[in-house]
Amino acid sequence: MTSLSRAASGVVIYPLLLAAAVITLVPFGLGLLTSFTSAEQFNTEAPLSLPTPPTLANYVGLADAGFGRALVVTALMTAVIVLGQLTCSVLAGYAFARLEFPGRDALFWVYVATLMVPTTVMVVPLYLMMAEAGLRNTFWALVLPFVFGSPYAIFLLREYFRTIPADLIRAARVDGANTLDVIWHVVLPASRPILVTLALITVVSQWNNFMWPLVITSGDTWRVLTVATAGLQSRYDAQWTLVMAATTVAIVPLIVLFVAFGRHIVRSIVVTGLK
Numbered sequence: 633m634t635s636l637s638r639a640a641s642g643v644v645i646y647p648l649l650l651a652a653a654v655i656t657l658v659p660f661g662l663g664l665l666t667s668f669t670s671a672e673q674f675n676t677e678a679p680l681s682l683p684t685p686p687t688l689a690n691y692v693g694l695a696d697a698g699f700g701r702a703l704v705v706t707a708l709m710t711a712v713i714v715l716g717q718l719t720c721s722v723l724a725g726y727a728f729a730r731l732e733f734p735g736r737d738a739l740f741w742v743y744v745a746t747l748m749v750p751t752t753v754m755v756v757p758l759y760l761m762m763a764e765a766g767l768r769n770t771f772w773a774l775v776l777p778f779v780f781g782s783p784y785a786i787f788l789l790r791e792y793f794r795t796i797p798a799d800l801i802r803a804a805r806v807d808g809a810n811t812l813d814v815i816w817h818v819v820l821p822a823s824r825p826i827l828v829t830l831a832l833i834t835v836v837s838q839w840n841n842f843m844w845p846l847v848i849t850s851g852d853t854w855r856v857l858t859v860a861t862a863g864l865q866s867r868y869d870a871q872w873t874l875v876m877a878a879t880t881v882a883i884v885p886l887i888v889l890f891v892a893f894g895r896h897i898v899r900s901i902v903v904t905g906l907k
Contacts, residue, residue: 660883667691667877674873690877698852699878702860707885709774709856710838716779717834718827724781725789726815730801740790747783752843759847773848774856778838785830792826793819828893836886857882 666674667690669683694700727733728740758777759768767773796819804814820827842858849855855863861878864871 663876663879666873667880669873671871671873690873693874694877699860702855702857705854706839706857710835712775713778713838714831714834717781717785718831720781721785721789722815724786725793726819728790729793744783744787755843755847762848769849769854771854774845774854788830792823796822832889832893835889839886
């Protein structure tokens with residue numbers, strides 16, 4: 633490609649990327665502004681008006697509504713699920729990638745095929761299982777369906793583990809390492825980017841999970857952020873300033889995680905693509 637054609641493509645591509653960025657970010661910016669706007673100003677002035685003056689009343693209202701407990705429950709639920717997902721997925725992914733046992737590939741592809749099953753199909757069976765076990769409206773009902781790994785996570789790690797040079801694993805075996813030693817000292821250090829990426833994907837999916845917490849819990853004890861935010865719309869007669877404050881509180885931790893670990897995501901994509 634000549635320098636002229638590259639310049640021409642840049643003239644077309646960069647404005648499109650800028651337009652896409654604006655379309656994506658403007659709603660978040662409006663939501664942030666609305667969260668600092670008083671309910672009176674929001675109801676009487678144009679939606680695009682700047683808050684005059686900015687107020688923290690909406691965030692104080694969240695605290696009074698018990699939103700802090702929902703934040704703690706969501707953080708605890710997400711942390712337990714991420715820890716369980718990583719542990720179980722690493723073990724299963726390594727077994728499917730490096731261990732030899734009868735029916736390994738057939739079992740793997742049957743398990744991965746469950747990705748084609750819609751999540752909503754599993755809600756009723758899972759609910760009946762939790763109800764029969766006496767776990768409905770408990771913390772364990774929130775985490776047990778997701779804590780033992782997922783087909784996507786195991787597939788992702790299995791494909792990545794297969795790219796690790798077999799000579800490294802053989803060398804560790806020669807030095808007397810068992811399977812857990814190989815995983816801990818060889819596989820995990822070589823897989824840090826993909827593990828961080830998987831952890832972030834799991835955090836985002838579980839942090840935003842709505843249907844299952846809505847079905848399996850009731851009341852305020854184990855209410856998560858998504859359910860609490862939805863409840864604000866009816867409980868407070870659709871006070872959108874309060875809802876936007878709740879949305880901002882829910883989004884900020886995800887943005888912080890992405891900014892802190894974004895380079896690991898890019899690195900995992902680059903390394904996986906090259907391999």
